[in-house]
Amino acid sequence: MPDGSTAVSVQNLVKVFRTPSGGELRAVNGISFDVQAGEIFGLLGPNGAGKTTTMEIVEGIQKPTAGSASILGIDVTHDFDRIKPRIGVQLQESEYLEYLSLRELLVLFASFYGKRADPEETLESFGLEEKAKEAISKLSGGQKRRFSLALSLVNDPDVVFLDEPTSGLDPQARRGLWDQVLKIREKGKTVVMTTHHMDEAKVLCDRVGIIDHGAIKALGTPLQLIRSLDSAYHIRFITGDVFPELRFAGITGAVGLTKTETKDGLLYDLEIHDPAESLGEFHAVLTELLLRTDDIRVEPSTLEDVFLSLTGRELRD
């Protein structure tokens, strides 16, 4: 659990790339955030939002154009060698020295550090003990991601960086990896991760920074971000009937009504503050209008809704 101290601090980070045409691309545009020790902090945003560039600056892989980043109080841009033994990194995509088995890779990487986790225990805790003698090229996608996560823990780090840890995995493999990430936090380590999956951010992250076009649009716990919306809940239903839509807009606590065409009819989305104050009236209107409806659902807003409200765009996978 977070203990209140700051594990990672990013201040006014800017990264500008030169484009082949001679122009400039501002991939990171003044990002600032702090990560508390012991928490899982997520950068949530679509592809190209600047998540990986931000992570790679903090991990010391790239130099910032401006701004600063520190891990455990150590400036990564000037003193990165000092922090390397205390961090674990899982890159979005990485390959390893060829022709080595999983065990050999773990032993090799462990040899880089003074403080090291037991390779055998690491393999076992990630369910890879049977693959210990296999080359990484023989693993499935899920096993590869598990192994890269295991490798990031080989030095028993204080802070772990995970860049899109479940990218490209099927739902079952993703959930398996979520359990592993949660176990990392249980051990008191700080996790900084990127994702473009809102469900992943909601399940794993204590706090989330929503990032788009290189800037943090909102920062807080998933619940705080959702509650910051005018409409914290949605009543969704499908109907083929024609009815006076303004009757729903007048319901107490209603924020707005939108409709989307589906193959089953029109899907109506009534945004409301609080189900307790609006549901009774909603039911009364349905009865009054004699509407034939299918699939009525009351759902809380999601981080997708937060992203939509902040950027006007959907957060697509």
Next chain:
Amino acid sequence: MFLHMLRAQFAFMLRNRGALIASLLFPAFFAFMFGLGTRVQERPSKVGVVQEGQSETNDQFVRAMRDHDFEVFILPDAEDLQRDFTAIRLNAVVIVPELRNGGTVRVFFDERFPENLVQTLARVRSLTEGFNLDLAGGAELVKFSVRGLRGDSLPPFQYFLPSIVMFSVIFPALSFGGMRAIQSREKGVFKRLMVTPLKPGTFLAGEMVARSTLVVVQTAIVLLVGLTYNSPIRPESLWLLLPALMGALIFVSLGFFVSSFGRSPETVGGVLSISGFVLIFLSGGLPQTVFPARVAEVVKYLPISPMVNAIRGVILEGTSPFQAAPVETAVLSAWFFVSLALAVLFFRFKAPAKR
């Protein structure tokens, strides 16, 4: 850390079976082909002649040499043949005694250039046989003896041994050093290593030691194949490992150095291949006598020529390269330390910045 890195480098080298087999077959193939090639005879161009007699027969002999397409340079004496070889860039020096009543023509060839032996033997044999036929009806009026200026005569295979070793170790060193570095960078292997405490120098050192081991095995294969061509392995032959190792490591280092500036395998591969082939062409592919003097002077200071000549020195003298070819060994050492320094200074896991 280093030992684990070294183990990883060995694993890469030994488990990459295709590349390993190619690396080991390469020297065997070259040794075999060069062994066959020792029977190939070519013609010499420049020959110095020292006339010890004044008879008409002596003049006829020299005319016969010119008729046999020898480019003859008349030398006043045979006091400093080594100087004459170098100054006039002769293939051989022929010392013609007074031939009025016949005699033995002594032929000295410059051992530093092994092609001179087969060239000279073939040409002089043809010349004397024709001369004896014309003047003495086939009787052996003129005989000849051939010997190298330095050391004893050697089996022909040993004259090509330096070139065989050079070809065997340079090509794999070129492809494994720089190419592997750039491929590892492109695949993201180096990016993952960047965030660990591993130093690029440790990775480089592991590569160097693993590569050195392969060079030893490659050289041993060349020497073993040489046994089938009557080329003996002597204890002092081990000294040739030193220039072979330095030559290979120069190219591994240069490969890592070049990889620090190129962003794609195509660029780095192109630079390494072209530079490697040019160096090999200049330094080992052709006899240095075919180049203009200025080019030949430059070639002497490129890495492959000193490597080949230092190995040759070891074979001829049977001593260390420091004694047998001190200048070449010094040049090679300079290349080794400079290229190593460049690799250590410039090789980074991080990709070079876009320009």
